[in-house]
Amino acid sequence: MASTATTPAGGSGLASTDDAAVMSRFRELVPQLGGNYKGAHGKVAVIGGCLEFTGAPFFAAMSALRVGADMAYVICTPSAATAIKSYSPELMVLPYLHEAAAAAAWPGGAGEDKVDMVAVSRAVDRILPWLQRATAVVVGPGLGDDPAVCEAGAALLHHARALGLPVVIDGSALTHIIAQRPEYAVGYSNCVLTPNVAELGRIGAAVGVHLPGRMSDAWQVHAPSIAQAFGGPVVVAKGPTDLICVPSSPPHAAADAAAASPSPSPSTSGQELRPLLECKDPGALRRCGGQGDVLAGTIAAFLCWAVKQQGGSKASAAQSSGVRPSSTSTTTTSGGGLEPGTTAMCVYAACKVMRGAAAEAYRVQERSLLAGDIIPHLYPTFRRVVGGP
Structure with a gap:
């Protein structure tokens, strides 16, 4: 059930945090079937996939399709493309991310420590025209730690922000981009950060919220403080209970405060701030890898629907982004900025669908459960949790 906790100031745009009320409002975002053009229900771009990690971007993209997005494409490295293409013909796979490690493997290569920025x-x-077509973007599943790939991921994150696109930042991008350069997310309200407990500690430290003691699920209590320090993104701290947190201050005010001084320590701010929503629905007892990727793709699909319903304009997108497109950025926008409450509502619905699908898959597979087993249960769970065809 949803928590009745709300942030103490600033407002979220949600009239109620009761489970029934949140899901009732979310149902209003679900697009009607029939008479639509291809892409009307959303196009999700997943930026990630490298030689070592090919499953994560597949799970994210396929999950987006299985819950109802019309199109999904994976922007990955050449070394990952063939494997990802072989998983499903439903995905468009674009092997355009440059790999420093691949260059280093050849005689006279640039070397892993030297990134060819040209x-x-x-x-x-080459990727930007595809980014412009997207309704929502997922950055991070299987991105890995190749410095050239991470530089490209950071640049694409910047462009997505300049375009005002909803962005879900997950997996490798949390560790290798946001934990190193938090400014890519600070102040951006059209953004969702999806850390597990370890990633929560890393991104918290990046904005001055250093979590005490050893890593444990107890760190989740500080998620609202971390959301406040980022001053814009919705933070979903994944764990036994998924905590969905929004900043209590307007995004620009919080971003300015974060830039001016370190955020409050968890010992004080953790007592003042609470999650907006909590998803406690039962999930799977087995903690197999890849579940976070399934959740990221599901969130992105739901954000597509919110953007499509809202319509949006270039002006609202630019206002929401908190940055001005650079001279090399594109200026077309594929969507306007969403209210934090709307984004949080989409995240909450995605958590419910993901947990329900995982629970159903676990009922069948038990100890042998894998992330791929969850995906076929996403839409039946969507029908049960959300309703409708």
């Missing part, structure tokens, strides 16, 4: 820039330019 090659990275060319890769980003």
Whole structure:
């Protein structure tokens, strides 16, 4: 059930945090079937996938399709493309991310410690037309730690923000982009950060919220403080209970405060701030890898629907983004900024669908449960949790 906790100031745009009320409002976002053009229900771009990690971007993209997005494409490295293409013909796979490690493998290569920024820039330019077509973007599943790939991921995150696109930042991007350069997310309200407990500690430290003691699920209590320090993104701290947190101050005010001084310590701010929503629905007892990728893709699909219903304009997108597009950025927008409450509502619904699907898959598979087993249960769970065809 949903928590009745709300942030103490600033407002979220949600009239009620009761489970029934939140889900009733979410149902209003679900698009009607029939008479639509291809892409009307959302196009999800997943940026990630490298030689070592090919499953994560597949799970994210396929989950987006299985809950109702019309199209999904994976922007990955050349070394990952063939594997991802072989998983499903439903996905468009674009092998455009430049790999420093791949260059280093050849005689005279640049070496892993030296990033060819010209090659990275060319890769980003090639990807930008695809980014412009997206309704929502997921950055991070299977991105890995290749420095060139991470530079491209950061640049694409910047462009997505300049376009005002909803962005879900997950997995490797939390560790290798946001934990190193939090400014890519600070102040951006059209953004969702999806940390597990370890990633929560890393991104918290990046904005001055250093979590006490050893890593444990107890760290989740500080998620509202971390959301407040980021001053814009919705933070969903994944764990036994998924805590969905929004900042209590307007995004620009919180971002300015975060830039001016370190955020309050968890010992004080953790007592003042609470999650907006809590998803406690039962999930799977087995903690197999890949469940976070399934959740990220599901969130992105739901954000597509929110954007499509809202319509949006270039002006609202630019206002929401908190940054001005650079001279090399594109200026077209695929969606306007969403209210934090609307984004949180989409995240909450995605958590419920993901947990329900995982629970059903676990009922069948038990100890042998894998992330791929969850995906076929997403839509039946959506029908049960949300309703409708």
